[in-house]
Amino acid sequence: MATIKQALMQANTLQQVSESWKLDAELLLAEAIGQSREYLFTWPNKELTQSQFEKFDTYCGRRLTGEPIAYILGRQAFWDFELLVNPAVLIPRPETELLVETALELLDKPATAVVLDLGTGSGAIALALAANNRHWTVTAVDSSESALGVAADNAKLLQLSNIEFIQTSWCDGLPVAHFDLIAANPPYVEAGDKHLSEGSLPFEPIAALVARENGLADIRAIAEQSRHCLKKNSWLLIEHGFQQKQAVEKTLVDTGYANIECVKDLAKLDRLTKAQWLH
Numbered sequence: 001m002a003t004i005k006q007a008l009m010q011a012n013t014l015q016q017v018s019e020s021w022k023l024d025a026e027l028l029l030a031e032a033i034g035q036s037r038e039y040l041f042t043w044p045n046k047e048l049t050q051s052q053f054e055k056f057d058t059y060c061g062r063r064l065t066g067e068p069i070a071y072i073l074g075r076q077a078f079w080d081f082e083l084l085v086n087p088a089v090l091i092p093r094p095e096t097e098l099l100v101e102t103a104l105e106l107l108d109k110p111a112t113a114v115v116l117d118l119g120t121g122s123g124a125i126a127l128a129l130a131a132n133n134r135h136w137t138v139t140a141v142d143s144s145e146s147a148l149g150v151a152a153d154n155a156k157l158l159q160l161s162n163i164e165f166i167q168t169s170w171c172d173g174l175p176v177a178h179f180d181l182i183a184a185n186p187p188y189v190e191a192g193d194k195h196l197s198e199g200s201l202p203f204e205p206i207a208a209l210v211a212r213e214n215g216l217a218d219i220r221a222i223a224e225q226s227r228h229c230l231k232k233n234s235w236l237l238i239e240h241g242f243q244q245k246q247a248v249e250k251t252l253v254d255t256g257y258a259n260i261e262c263v264k265d266l267a268k269l270d271r272l273t274k275a276q277w278l279h
């Protein structure tokens with residue numbers, strides 16, 4: 001049977017689908033043998049068992065179809081923890097940590113903030129906010145029952161009890177003038193966008209990605225509906241496409257928000273917009 005080093009070399013076929021194929025192979029092999037990546041470098045000449053090799057081979061086969069590593073491993077790093085993920089949820093992106101950071105800056109940790117995450121998916125944003133301040137009350141909403149199941153499992157793993165999950169469409173049925181901050185990373189890709197057939201996107205839920213009206217329908221619905229749920233002087237934070245800054249700003253102006261400001265990510269792309277509800 002192949003050694004660790006030989007198995008990693010044989011995985012060079014992953015070059016066809018991944019620029020980071022060496023890292024991919026290491027992550028998949030570590031998973032197949034139930035060890036850390038460090039173990040692979042410490043014991044390169046250790047022989048794999050038949051079943052370890054077969055497992056690794058199966059994982060590589062899945063990766064060769066383009067399936068993202070996060071779905072094969074069933075987990076993804078976000079903020080300062082690992083989240084369970086499966087194809088019912090979007091794989092949380094590092095850019096979305098900017099939304100969490102901005103929310104934490106805006107609320108400056110008041111002891112008892114009441115926060116809402118619209119379209120929670122794996123629970124990434126809601127869980128990061130709930131974990132960062134255990135005295136905050138966090139509500140996480142999604143229209144997908146299976147996504148909420150994943151988010152609830154993540155809350156259990158992180159032992160967070162200051163979070164509740166509600167299945168609804170955006171703010172439908174949520175309390176009026178109740179929240180200090182609403183965060184949302186909604187679907188914002190235009191139907192037919194060429195990126196939908198690239199990278200991990202073909203494997204991710206279409207309802208998490210695509211929105212009508214050139215990708216703006218859900219952002220518009222959230223801006224409109226959030227007004228009723230926000231307290232006086234509270235904040236709405238929306239992640240959006242880097243080319244949507246102006247359209248999002250117009251929506252927020254038209255729906256009566258103030259102090260509207262776009263925040264750029266590390267790549268200097270317009271990544272999210274914050275707006276205050278003063279009424």
Ligand SMILES: C[S@@+](CC[C@H](N)C(=O)[O-])C[C@H]1O[C@@H](n2cnc3c(N)ncnc32)[C@H](O)[C@@H]1O
Pocket residue numbers: 089090091092093096118119120121122123124125141142143144147168169170185186187207208209218
């Ligand atoms: C882009 S994903 C964001 C997931 C997660 N918040 C993150 O940042 O990784 C958008 C999420 O919105 C949910 N969604 C789509 N339409 C919705 C609606 N009308 N009401 C509530 N959630 C919706 C999808 O199921 C999906 O989980």
